[in-house]
Amino acid sequence: xxxxxxxxxxxxxxxxxxxxxxxxxxxxxxxxxxxxxxxxxxxxxxxxxxxxxxxxxxxxxxxxxxxxxxxxxxxxxxxxxxxxxxxxxxxxxxxxxxxxxxxxxxxxxxxxxxxxxxxxxxxxxxxxxxxxxxxxxxxxxxxxxxxxxxxxxxxxxxxxxxxxxxxxxxxxxxxxxxxxxxxxxxxxx
Numbered sequence: 001x002x003x004x005x006x007x008x009x010x011x012x013x014x015x016x017x018x019x020x021x022x023x024x025x026x027x028x029x030x031x032x033x034x035x036x037x038x039x040x041x042x043x044x045x046x047x048x049x050x051x052x053x054x055x056x057x058x059x060x061x062x063x064x065x066x067x068x069x070x071x072x073x074x075x076x077x078x079x080x081x082x083x084x085x086x087x088x089x090x091x092x093x094x095x096x097x098x099x100x101x102x103x104x105x106x107x108x109x110x111x112x113x114x115x116x117x118x119x120x121x122x123x124x125x126x127x128x129x130x131x132x133x134x135x136x137x138x139x140x141x142x143x144x145x146x147x148x149x150x151x152x153x154x155x156x157x158x159x160x161x162x163x164x165x166x167x168x169x170x171x172x173x174x175x176x177x178x179x180x181x182x183x184x185x186x187x188x189x
Contacts, residue, residue: 054167126156
């Protein structure tokens, strides 16, 4: 889904005319509803993706640079290591040894932030409806429209959850944190 399509969907829910193709959002006034909706979409996109779904979570290895530091790309939303290593100021930090210096690679489970246009359709739809709801509350506050948007959000959320389950293919033997502790021990939270 194109971001302009999402913005136009949101504009329709607040009773405004859609932005025609080819119009640069940056050329609009900073208080134009389309510009505000654009920032709402960015915020909702980050919020939804931070939860981690099938398309943006993966095991990753970070290697130290020539200065023995490990920089982390800005599109990393979250990372989880086996312990003691956190993201701080764009770099990995070892809380046990109190240092930014690493001599070995660090493995982590990383949640990446994708651009809106790269998102799976179901996720883009969910973000669009969440954004439309927030814009509608901000600009109009109509309870009937809010109920309709909530129904759309529920349907889109269900589609995302179904796809996440379909992609992960969970079962009782593998993929279950409690059962799988013998092959890959990790703390149960």
